[in-house]
Amino acid sequence: MLAVLRELERKYPQEIVIIGVHSAKFLAEKAASNLRPAVRRLRVDHPVVNDKDFQVWRSYRVQAWPTLVFIDPIGRVIDTSQGEVPLPALDRTMAGLIREYDQQGLLHREPLSWQREREEAKTGLLYFPGKVAVSGSSGRLFIADTGHHRLLIAGMDGSIQGIVGDGHPGLRDGGLQDCRFDAPEGMALYGERLFVADTENHAIRRVDLEKATVETIAGTGEQAMAPLKGGPARQTALSSPWDLAIHQGTLYIAMAGTHQIWSLDLISERVSVFAGTGNEGIRDGSREAAWFAQPSGLGLDGDQLYVADSETSAIRRITLGPGDGVGTILGLGLFEFGDVDGIGGMVRLQHPLGLTVAEGVLYVADSYNHKIKRISPSVKEAKTYAGSGGPGLRDGVGAAAAFHEPGGLSYAAGRLYVADTNNHAIRVIDMATKEVRTLDLT
Secondary structure, eight states, rough: HHHHHHHHHHHHHTTTOEEEOOOOGGGGGSSSSHHHHHHHTTOOOOOOOEOOTTTHHHHHHHOOEEEHHHHHHHTTTEEEEEEEOOHHHHHHHHHHHHHHHHHHOOOOOOOOOOOOOOOOOOOOOOOOOEEEEEEETTTEEEEEEEGEEEEEEETTTTOEEEESSOOSOOOOHHHTOOOBBBSEEEEEETTTTEEEEGGGGGGGEEETTTTTEEEEOOOSSSSHHHOOOOGGHHHHHOEEEEEEEEEEEEEEEEGGGGGGEEEEETTEEEEEEEOSSSSSSBBBBEETOBBBOOOOEEEEEETEEEEEEGGGTTEEEEEEESSOEEEEEOOOOOOOOOBEEGGGGOOOOOOEEEEEETTTTEEEEEGGGGGEOOOOOOOTEEEEEOOOOOOOBBBBGGGGGSSSEEEEEETTTEEEEEEEETEEEEEEEETTEEEEEEOOOO
């Protein structure tokens, strides 16, 4: 939806005014200190109201995220629309309204002015990194430098070995230096090929590290507006792919925008729905009948595919192969969240975005709790592994350390590598000592 609004702002800079209203679902989203980084990360240029107590929501009788409310030049509500709206339809609506009010002499093109907070300077090497993928066998660390629309390739010691992407948002294939991404997130390495979830391009990209090329292998560049059945990969629209995992020649995709898990057969080059009806929520059972809610993180352990199901603050499990059902390890529903360690139904997470598997144990980026949680799938137990629970940037051991909305993590050689998104940093946890340090990228 934000991409659509950006295009409208560009096309009608003097005719329309867009005001965002942030009615927070999660506790962490109510704090202005967490909202401001999100506004910067998402490149929102219009004003945003922090409706933390749902006053605006109730006044306009809103019932769903997102909702558009259309207000005419004299302050009357003339229409509302729930859900995602494709750009062509919204553009036609706006053009008609502009024409109508212009003819009535009600349209005033004098620019409005408001005080803007100065955006943080993008002076650091990283800007809102979303995900990481580490290869212990090759000693390489791949970083989705999401806010800079590029990837960094580093040694496990932090030494930069290469940059993929020219740093400008766009969808362009080619060499490593002149290709373009738009807010890339999850990655999966297969030999010398790095697969990338190019989230805001609604595409899957393949980086050939030997040939030094980048190619789009799935998605059209346009967002799918409804759950689809799949088809030829390059001819099928996707919707906000957020993370990837690869298993026996199949690439699994956390399709956050349609609340599904998709698969891409790398031989036939076809994409299809692997699990989920497209309904938002928690429902276990067969892959065809299951419900997810903005799945944003994937992790593999043998034939078990684990899912960080963000909007339900849940951790799900899909069995690949025989008995291919969907189950819930932790999590209860769309509005059950918090920060509670324990076993089974007593556990509460808050909008987890990433996970990885190390020796049969799950480590989860519990993003809005600013923690890394350790989860035992067999007994459904969750414990805080690192992080104080408050936003900050502090090294230390276990709970003495501080993160700020960690979004992704990856394991290799006894260490967890964490994309500490709002700190614009990569953190490393030594699993022998639980010591957290900030990786010096040089």
